[in-house]
Amino acid sequence: MAVLLAVIIVLRLRRPTHAQSRNDEKLTVLVFLVFGILVAPTAFGQGVLDVVGQLAAGTTESGR
Structure with missing residues (x-):
């Protein structure tokens, strides 16, 4: 199901x-x-959640 939705998302973004x-x-x-x-x-x-969390943490620390 997730693969089908990924294909739909790609098709919608290419319009x-x-x-x-x-x-x-x-x-x-x-x-x-x-x-x-x-x-x-x-x-x-x-894995994506971990990467986004690390990026968010890095962004908030660099803003201090």
């Missing part, structure tokens, strides 16, 4: 940019949220 309807925007957000929920408990998702 030419144009004004989107509100329903189209809601669908895009929903697809990204479901993908995040499916990927988060995997080893890949945990």
Whole structure:
């Protein structure tokens, strides 16, 4: 399921940019949220979370 959603996300991001309807925007957000929920408990998702956490920690420390 996560692979299918990843393909959908790539296809949606490759479309030419144009004004989107509100329903189209809601669908895009929903697809990204479901993908995040499916990927988060995997080893890949945990690795991404660790990297983002380290980047965030580095950014906050460099701002002090």
